[in-house]
Amino acid sequence: xxxxKKDKYKYFGAIHIHTLYSDGTGNIEAITNSAKKAGLDxxxxxxxxxFDVQExxxxxxxxxxxxxxxxxxxxxxxxxxxxxxIQPSDNSQDNVDTVKLNGGFGxxxxxxxxxxxxxxxxxxxxxxxxxxPDGIEIWNLFSQWADNYNSKNIFTIAYSYLxxxxxxxxxxxxTLEWWDELNNKNKKxxxxxxxxxxxxxxxxxxxxxxxxxxxxxxxxxxxxxxxLKEDLSQNFETAKEQILNAIKNGNNxxxxxxxxxxxxxxxxxxxxxxxxxxxxxxxxxxxxxIVECKRNTKITVVKDGIKINTTHSENLKLxxxxxxxxxxxxxxxxxxxxxxxxxxVED
Ligand SMILES: [Zn+2]
Ligand SMILES: [Zn+2]
Numbered sequence: 298x299x300x301x302k303k304d305k306y307k308y309f310g311a312i313h314i315h316t317l318y319s320d321g322t323g324n325i326e327a328i329t330n331s332a333k334k335a336g337l338d339x340x341x342x343x344x345x346x347x348f349d350v351q352e353x354x355x356x357x358x359x360x361x362x363x364x365x366x367x368x369x370x371x372x373x374x375x376x377x378x379x380x381x382x383i384q385p386s387d388n389s390q391d392n393v394d395t396v397k398l399n400g401g402f403g404x405x406x407x408x409x410x411x412x413x414x415x416x417x418x419x420x421x422x423x424x425x426x427x428x429x430p431d432g433i434e435i436w437n438l439f440s441q442w443a444d445n446y447n448s449k450n451i452f453t454i455a456y457s458y459l460x461x462x463x464x465x466x467x468x469x470x471x472t473l474e475w476w477d478e479l480n481n482k483n484k485k486x487x488x489x490x491x492x493x494x495x496x497x498x499x500x501x502x503x504x505x506x507x508x509x510x511x512x513x514x515x516x517x518x519x520x521x522x523x524x525l526k527e528d529l530s531q532n533f534e535t536a537k538e539q540i541l542n543a544i545k546n547g548n549n550x551x552x553x554x555x556x557x558x559x560x561x562x563x564x565x566x567x568x569x570x571x572x573x574x575x576x577x578x579x580x581x582x583x584x585x586x587i588v589e590c591k592r593n594t595k596i597t598v599v600k601d602g603i604k605i606n607t608t609h610s611e612n613l614k615l616x617x618x619x620x621x622x623x624x625x626x627x628x629x630x631x632x633x634x635x636x637x638x639x640x641x642v643e644d
Pocket of ligand 1: 373
């Protein structure tokens with residue numbers, strides 16, 4: 298993103314992308330071209346039960362591969378940091394464990410897809426909330442669009458394609474609550490990601506053939522902005538480690554860039570230091586959570602799953618007097634905008 302390049306060590310990327318190796322319609326050449334047009338720095342390909350796509354710096358985009366471990370009935374699991382194909386098990390706990398055994402980490406994909414879809418698409422949600430993933434995909438672009446896609450008649454169908462941005466609202470409350478619950482049970486941060494679930498399905502049954510959420514559209518919509526401590530390396534293997542570590546540690550903000558391109562700055566500072574999403578600092582008499590937006594934004598601060606402050610403003614500086622996990626949700630013009638990973642404030 299050009300205007301944000303001044304912002305040091307912050308890199309935009311899309312996670313959860315399908316290619317021709319599974320049910321996507323693009324090859325890596327086309328997908329990286331779309332990512333370039335959208336101004337992304339990195340992408341993570343996660344084909345269903347496939348690990349064949351090429352990695353590396355392609356068309357100037359860092360391309361990392363993972364896998365969407367996809368049992369037939371749902372419980373899809375976005376596996377990152379693995380270096381070989383993992384066969385899906387019907388037992389989701391096995392999938393979570395196998396990813397860990399292989400040195401990777403994973404995210405529950407589209408965990409709360411709607412059961413009452415207005416179309417024929419079968420929901421593939423995370424059915425057993427007692428099985429604890431390493432992290433959660435709190436917002437999935439394609440899944441939310443499909444949940445709200447209305448196949449009732451030609452007008453509702455046309456609306457779903459022409460006004461697709463109206464079908465993208467905000468992360469589901471149920472998912473956010475599950476995420477908070479897991480964070481409350483865990484000492485460390487349970488990280489969250491945004492998933493594009495980009496396929497660019499091509500449908501030719503209508504008078505005009507249509508692309509369903511093109512790669513380029515997907516890459517301009519729900520994204521992850523990661524925070525690093527230094528420049529992203531020119532060396533692919535080093536850069537891959539930097540990106541994956543940032544995601545694993547929750548050093549990212551999730552945002553719908555079609556709402557606004559200026560992602561809010563969210564940090565917590567005390568007498569000694571300032572930290573970003575996914576980091577930890579000590580509580581002292583001068584600890585503040587700071588949110589800086591470019592426009593009047595609805596800013597909500599959530600502590601240990603409880604909303605403690607909601608403000609409509611460009612900026613928020615809130616003094617903190619208790620330890621806990623703090624995260625920020627923002628909405629702009631009634632639409633979900635940017636969601637931070639938690640920051641830990643300890644005694
Ligand atoms: Zn899936
Ligand atoms: Zn998918």
